[in-house]
Amino acid sequence: MSHIALPDPDRRIIARRDQIIADLGRLIGADQVIADEDGRRAYETDALTAYRRMPLAVVLPTSTEQVAAILRYCGEAGIKVVPRGAGTSLCGGALPAEDAVVVCISKMNRVLEIDYSARTARVQTGITNLAISEAVGKSGYFYAPDPSSQLACTLAGNLAMNSGGAHCLKYGVTTNNVMGVKMVLISGEVIEVGGAHLDAEGYDLLGLIVGSEGQFGIITEATVRIIHAAEGARPMLIGFSNSEDAGRCVSAIIGSGIIPVAIEFMDKPAIEVCESFAKAGYPLDVGALLIVEVEGSEEEIQDLLTQISEMAKPFEPRKIIISDGPVQSAKIWKGRKSAFGAIGRISDYYCMDGTIPLSRLPEVLTSISEICARHRLKVANIFHAGDGNLHPLILYEANDPEQSERAELAGAEILKLCVDVGGCLTGEHGVGIEKRDLMRVQFSDADLALQMRIKTAFDPGWLLNPAKVFPLDGREPAAAAE
Amino acid sequence: MKEALRPATDWELASMVQNFAARNQPVEVVGNGTKSNVGRPMQTAATVSTQSMRTITLYEPTELVMSAQTGTPLSLIEAELAARGQMLAFEPIDLGPATGGRVGQQTIGGVFASNLSGPRRVVTGAARDHLIGIKGVSGRAEMFKSGGRVMKNVTGYDLARGLSGSWGTLGILTEVTFKVLPWPEAAATLIYRGLTDDLAAELMCAAMGTPFEVSAAAHLSEGLTQRVEVGTLASIGSGLTAIRIENFVKSVLYRKDALRTLLKVYGEPIELDYESTLKFWSDLRRLSVVCDKESALWRISTSPVNGAKLVAAIRKHMTAEAYYDWSGGLIWLEVPATADAGASDIRRAVAVHGGHATLIRADRAIRGAVEVFQPQTPVLDRITRDIKTAFDPQGILNPGRMYAGI
Numbered sequence: 001m002s003h004i005a006l007p008d009p010d011r012r013i014i015a016r017r018d019q020i021i022a023d024l025g026r027l028i029g030a031d032q033v034i035a036d037e038d039g040r041r042a043y044e045t046d047a048l049t050a051y052r053r054m055p056l057a058v059v060l061p062t063s064t065e066q067v068a069a070i071l072r073y074c075g076e077a078g079i080k081v082v083p084r085g086a087g088t089s090l091c092g093g094a095l096p097a098e099d100a101v102v103v104c105i106s107k108m109n110r111v112l113e114i115d116y117s118a119r120t121a122r123v124q125t126g127i128t129n130l131a132i133s134e135a136v137g138k139s140g141y142f143y144a145p146d147p148s149s150q151l152a153c154t155l156a157g158n159l160a161m162n163s164g165g166a167h168c169l170k171y172g173v174t175t176n177n178v179m180g181v182k183m184v185l186i187s188g189e190v191i192e193v194g195g196a197h198l199d200a201e202g203y204d205l206l207g208l209i210v211g212s213e214g215q216f217g218i219i220t221e222a223t224v225r226i227i228h229a230a231e232g233a234r235p236m237l238i239g240f241s242n243s244e245d246a247g248r249c250v251s252a253i254i255g256s257g258i259i260p261v262a263i264e265f266m267d268k269p270a271i272e273v274c275e276s277f278a279k280a281g282y283p284l285d286v287g288a289l290l291i292v293e294v295e296g297s298e299e300e301i302q303d304l305l306t307q308i309s310e311m312a313k314p315f316e317p318r319k320i321i322i323s324d325g326p327v328q329s330a331k332i333w334k335g336r337k338s339a340f341g342a343i344g345r346i347s348d349y350y351c352m353d354g355t356i357p358l359s360r361l362p363e364v365l366t367s368i369s370e371i372c373a374r375h376r377l378k379v380a381n382i383f384h385a386g387d388g389n390l391h392p393l394i395l396y397e398a399n400d401p402e403q404s405e406r407a408e409l410a411g412a413e414i415l416k417l418c419v420d421v422g423g424c425l426t427g428e429h430g431v432g433i434e435k436r437d438l439m440r441v442q443f444s445d446a447d448l449a450l451q452m453r454i455k456t457a458f459d460p461g462w463l464l465n466p467a468k469v470f471p472l473d474g475r476e477p478a479a480a481a482e
Numbered sequence: 483m484k485e486a487l488r489p490a491t492d493w494e495l496a497s498m499v500q501n502f503a504a505r506n507q508p509v510e511v512v513g514n515g516t517k518s519n520v521g522r523p524m525q526t527a528a529t530v531s532t533q534s535m536r537t538i539t540l541y542e543p544t545e546l547v548m549s550a551q552t553g554t555p556l557s558l559i560e561a562e563l564a565a566r567g568q569m570l571a572f573e574p575i576d577l578g579p580a581t582g583g584r585v586g587q588q589t590i591g592g593v594f595a596s597n598l599s600g601p602r603r604v605v606t607g608a609a610r611d612h613l614i615g616i617k618g619v620s621g622r623a624e625m626f627k628s629g630g631r632v633m634k635n636v637t638g639y640d641l642a643r644g645l646s647g648s649w650g651t652l653g654i655l656t657e658v659t660f661k662v663l664p665w666p667e668a669a670a671t672l673i674y675r676g677l678t679d680d681l682a683a684e685l686m687c688a689a690m691g692t693p694f695e696v697s698a699a700a701h702l703s704e705g706l707t708q709r710v711e712v713g714t715l716a717s718i719g720s721g722l723t724a725i726r727i728e729n730f731v732k733s734v735l736y737r738k739d740a741l742r743t744l745l746k747v748y749g750e751p752i753e754l755d756y757e758s759t760l761k762f763w764s765d766l767r768r769l770s771v772v773c774d775k776e777s778a779l780w781r782i783s784t785s786p787v788n789g790a791k792l793v794a795a796i797r798k799h800m801t802a803e804a805y806y807d808w809s810g811g812l813i814w815l816e817v818p819a820t821a822d823a824g825a826s827d828i829r830r831a832v833a834v835h836g837g838h839a840t841l842i843r844a845d846r847a848i849r850g851a852v853e854v855f856q857p858q859t860p861v862l863d864r865i866t867r868d869i870k871t872a873f874d875p876q877g878i879l880n881p882g883r884m885y886a887g888i
Binding site for chain 2: 115116117118119120140161162164168169172173175176185189191193195196197198199200201202203204205206207208210211212228229230231250251252254255256257258259296297299300303355356357358359384386387388389422423424425426427428429430431435439442443444446447448449450451453454455456457458469
C-alpha cells in the first residue's frame, strides 16, 4: 500500500533543520522539541501505517501561547505544519512530511471548566474523547460522539475529522456537539469562535472549522455539549438469514418512529471472526445480525425492545436475544466492540468508511463481495446501519506488496460504488491522504475550487497539514509552491 | 418588493447571476421575501427569487431524509412530513408575523439561510445541524454542491453548515437535503407560575439536567404571558415557565410525573394536554408573544446561566419584555423603539455576559444606522470578508445585508 504520491520535500527547509530546531527550542523550551531520530520515529505515521514519513521535528506545546508562538514562527518562515492529536487517524490525516514540523497537542489535556447547569464542558483539545465522558460521568453526564478509538483519540482529532461513532444516530456527530473553539491561525493569531452559547453570530465559521482536517488552524480549547445520560440502556441482538432482511428490518424500525441509540449491522464473515474471538454468543447460523440499543427507564426499555422484536418478525429472524441485564448487554456489545481487534488477529485489514443510503445496502454488499472476489481478497462488513455508514474491512497480507496494492484498488472501487449509489467517500474517518485522489469522484472542479478558496481564507500560504484532502494537481495558485 | 426574476432551474439561475456579475450589479436574494425587513437595508437594483423552484425532490421516510428545491414553501414540506408522521425537529422560527410579513409563507431555503431555530433546538440542534447537503450558485455564477443525502459525511469541508445562516450573502441555494425525525406520539407541558427570571433559569436548567429528555424549556415575562392565547394562561397574573416532554404515551406519563416530583420546590404546575401543548409551542415558533410592532425586537444568544443576568443588566437602562427559550440561553427581547433600539446598552451587556445579539425588528433607518448583527473582532471580520470573497468576489449577492461591505 504505497501508491499515493506525496510531494518531494523542500530541500531548502530541510537544509535549515538545525536552525529551525534551535529556534523552536528558544520559543517553547528545548525539552518540548523532539529532534533526535528515535524520538521522531514515534511520530512518523498514524493509524494508516502503510505510509510513513520522518518529520522535520516534533513539538509538544503545553499552552495556547506556545502553539501561537510556534505557528507564528512557522508561518513567517514558510515552514509546513502537521497538527497531531493521538495519531489515530485511519486516513493518514496526521501523516508527517520530511519538511514539516509536527505540532502534537497531546500534552494539553486538561478539563478547564464544567458547567452542569449550562450542560457544557470547556477542555483543552489534547484530552482523549473518553476522558471527557469520564470527567462528567460521576454526575451522570457524558460526551456523546464515541468513535471506536475513543480511549486513545483526542478531541482535537475528533474536531479535525468531525468524528462520529456508534451512538450518533441519536446524538449526532462532533459538529453537533461542539459549541465553541479557541483556534490558533498560522499567523499566530488566536481566534475564539462560538462559546457557551448556541448558534453562531455571523457566518457559521465553527461549522466550517469542524471537519477541516487541521488545515485551517490548530484548535487548543473547545466548549462541548454534555448530555445527561438516560436512566438506562439495553441492547438486543437479532439474527437474520440474509443482509437484505436485516436492512429491511432497520427501515421498519426507523419508519415506525423509534430512533434507537444505535443500530449496528454485521455480516456473516464479521460475525464469525468476532464470535471466535469474543465468545459473545452470536448465532453462527445467520447471514447477518443487528445489535439495536434503546434507552430509558427499565419499563420503557422493556417496552421498546418488545416492540422492536415484533417489528422484526415479518423478516423471519433466526434468533432474537434481548439483553436481560448488564452482564448480557456487555456480552452483546463485546463482539461488536472487539470486531476490529478480532479481525486484526487473523489478518491485516484495510478499513473503508463509505456511507450509503440504507435502501441500497443489499446491492452494495453484493457488489462489495464481487469487487473483493475479483481482487482475490476476503471482506467483512460492519455497518452503522441507522445512519448508513459502512465499514468494509478488506483482509490482506501487509507484507505482500502485490496484495497490498490489490487491497487499495478494491478499496477505491468500493468507495466509488458508495458515491454511485448516492453516498459518499467517507462518513467519519476523513479524507486525509487516503481518499485525496478520489475527491473528483464526488466533487466537480468548481466544488473543489470553492473549498480550496475557503482553505486560503484561513491559511493563505497553504502551510497547514499539506498534501491532504485535495488532489495534488489543480490546486489553487497559492498552494502551487507546496 | 421589486419585480423579481424567478429562475426555474439552477442553470437558469447561474446564467442570471452571470449577467449580474458581468454588469457588476448587486442583487437581492429572496425566497418568498418573508424576512425582507430583517438585516441591514440594501441598495439593489434587482431581485432574484427561488419561488419557481418548488419541488420536493426526494423523501425517504425510513432513512429520515428529504431533499427539496429551496423555493418550496415550508408549509408544503411540513404537511408532506406530517402525512408520514415526521417533522423538522428544530421547529423553524417564522419571523413573518413579528417583522411585518405574512405568517406561514417562508420557503425552506429561507429557513436554512437564516438558521433560526425554535424551542426544540436546545436538545435536537439547530437548522444547521439537520442540513446534510446543499446545491447552489455562487456569486461567481458557478454551480456548486456540498454534502449529500446521507447522514454521515465528512468528505471535504462542510459547506452546508458554512452557508447556514449566511442570509444569501455567499451563494443562492437551489436545493437542500435535510434530516427529519418522527413526530412524538405524545406531548405534555408543565407550566410553573410566579418565578423570577433567575428562578426560572434555575428550574429550566434543572429540568434539562435530568434523564427525561425535556424537549423545550421556555420562560415568559409577565407582560408577554398576557399575550399567550392558550386556555386561560394569559390571566395567571405572573410570568410563566414551561417545560415540554415528548415521547411515547407511556413515557410521557411516566416522565411528566418524575419531573413534577423533582421540581416540586418550584410550586405546583399547570398541565397542558397534547392539543394545548401543540398550540402553545407552535405559537412560540411564530413569535406570537413578541409581535408588538411599536417596539424593537432583539434576539440574544448566551449561556443559559447568564440569560437572566444579561436581561437584568439591560433593564437598568430600558424597559424590556423577555421571552427566554433554550433553557434560558436564547432571549427574544422587546424594548422601546428608541433612536438606536437600545443597541449600545444591549451590546455592552452582551459584552459583559457573553454571547451575541441581533436586531430583528426596527425601522429601516435604525437598521441602517446601528450594527444589526453582532460586530466581530478584527480577525474574524477579516476571515468573514475572505470567505465572502471566496464565494462572491464582486459582492453582488445581498451586499451589506449582514455587515457593511459583506
